Amino acid sequence: MAERANLILASASPRRRDLLAQIGIVPDHIAAADLDESPLKDETPAQLALRLAVSKAQAVAAVTPGYVLAADTVVCVGRRVLDKADTEADVAACLKLLSGRGHRVYTGVAVVSPVGKLASRLVETRLTFKRLSDVDIAAYLACGEGIGKAGGYAIQGLAGSYVTQLVGSYTGVMGLPLYETRCLLDGAGYRP
């Protein structure tokens, strides 16, 4: 019998690994791509998320054979991309911007098959946050969940209680839209 090709998750994100595990998929290897994630001139947030997902998958596929899966999540208000929050000040600035208004989260997902075939999907989710008081913001900073997250929040924690409306993919906001990921892996011929 032919040996099954490995699945490589091209991501350092533990959330993406956990989301895959949720649907019974365990990567054989984790191999994060280290890319410059800054937007190109005139690039929209949607284009950025898709380009980075494809670039991460291709970078890892170039050195590791198998099915390579990668994703990238971009949070934006209008065309303004909210970078990953590195500090409490970044988290507070993001929350003030998101308070009481709508924003979008784009997650690009890409799969490169063992024969080098690329397939990708882009998932858009529109969310609205309740108006956040100073007390809400102080509580969020104290919980520390916004650090290292695109847009300065994680929907899978306390910030889940700020969401008054979500149209799109909850798992996409977390970083790996499971319906689209499964479709891409099935389409590429991956069998767990």
Ligand SMILES: Cc1cn([C@H]2C[C@H](O)[C@@H](COP(=O)(O)OP(=O)(O)OP(=O)(O)O)O2)c(=O)[nH]c1=O
């Ligand atoms: C908006 C949001 C983001 N995030 C996370 C998902 C991603 O890990 C991160 C977005 O940054 P990404 O650059 O997409 O991913 P990453 O740097 O963590 O991992 P890698 O590039 O190696 O794949 O923010 C949440 O966990 N919950 C949320 O609600």
